[in-house]
Amino acid sequence: MVVVFQSLFVLGGLIILILLAFRMKGEKAVINMPENYKELLEDYVQFYRQLDEADKRLFEKRVEKFLIDVKITGVNAEIEEVDRILIAAGAIIPVFIFSDWEYINLQEILLYPGSFNEEFDQAGTDRYIAGMVGTGAMQHKMILTKWQLRQGFINNNDTHNTAIHEFVHLVDKMDGTMDGVPEIILERKYVQQWKNIMDSTIWQMKTYGSDINMYGATSHIEFFAVISEYFFKQPELLKTNHTEVYDMLQRIYRTRD
Numbered sequence: 318m319v320v321v322f323q324s325l326f327v328l329g330g331l332i333i334l335i336l337l338a339f340r341m342k343g344e345k346a347v348i349n350m351p352e353n354y355k356e357l358l359e360d361y362v363q364f365y366r367q368l369d370e371a372d373k374r375l376f377e378k379r380v381e382k383f384l385i386d387v388k389i390t391g392v393n394a395e396i397e398e399v400d401r402i403l404i405a406a407g408a409i410i411p412v413f414i415f416s417d418w419e420y421i422n423l424q425e426i427l428l429y430p431g432s433f434n435e436e437f438d439q440a441g442t443d444r445y446i447a448g449m450v451g452t453g454a455m456q457h458k459m460i461l462t463k464w465q466l467r468q469g470f471i472n473n474n475d476t477h478n479t480a481i482h483e484f485v486h487l488v489d490k491m492d493g494t495m496d497g498v499p500e501i502i503l504e505r506k507y508v509q510q511w512k513n514i515m516d517s518t519i520w521q522m523k524t525y526g527s528d529i530n531m532y533g534a535t536s537h538i539e540f541f542a543v544i545s546e547y548f549f550k551q552p553e554l555l556k557t558n559h560t561e562v563y564d565m566l567q568r569i570y571r572t573r574d
């Protein structure tokens with residue numbers, strides 16, 4: 318009988334320890350989230366607004382996890398709650414369908430107030446230096462600018478979203494090479510077809526001009542990032558104007574009509 322009581326005592330202690338561990342884990346997540354983050358998502362993130370209720374809850378969980386995992390540091394810029402939420406939204410939108418996705422190639426995001434011209438390692442630098450994915454000494458860091466970050470979500474009439482652009486570079490980079498071909502999510506049988514579509518669309522852009530941001534014509538890397546901004550921001554317009562590109566992006570991002 319004594320042995321039974323002792324066993325129950327030990328078992329009870331273990332259960333309490335496990336419950337405490339889960340509680341601590343839960344508290345960490347709560348501490349990191351702004352109180353009104355669901356409202357901020359609803360107000361500013363069109364992609365989130367269009368999700369059904371179940372997917373909205375999933376999106377919120379992903380945003381929470383991202384903000385726990387990745388450090389965001391202001392450089393001469395105050396980070397407001399809306400900035401943290403928009404950065405996380407930009408990170409989750411391209412990979413929302415991949416439920417266990419983690420940006421293992423990212424540790425920290427530096428947020429600048431406006432465009433910057435300090436002497437960074439310039440590889441991977443984007444138009445007007447609105448954002449960049451770091452290389453060399455800046456490895457595992459991303460730079461975003463507050464003004465461009467917000468414009469990307471507030472202005473729904475254009476095809477630009479700097480945060481999505483930079484996170485798509487990271488998705489592209491995840492297979493080891495940044496080349497406009499995200500082999501980690503694009504089935505191998507479509508790789509050549511995607512390269513051909515990129516080449517022909519870039520040729521059309523250079524020859525006839527385009528509603529696609531011309532920065533995308535500079536390389537496959539930039540084409541993939543620029544066209545992904547367009548895809549997530551104005552999917553219907555992309556479908557109408559560039560059906561072949563749209564179909565392939567649906568394959569890459571596993572979205573359906």
Ligand SMILES: [Zn+2]
Nearest residue numbers: 443486539542
């Ligand atoms: Zn870029």
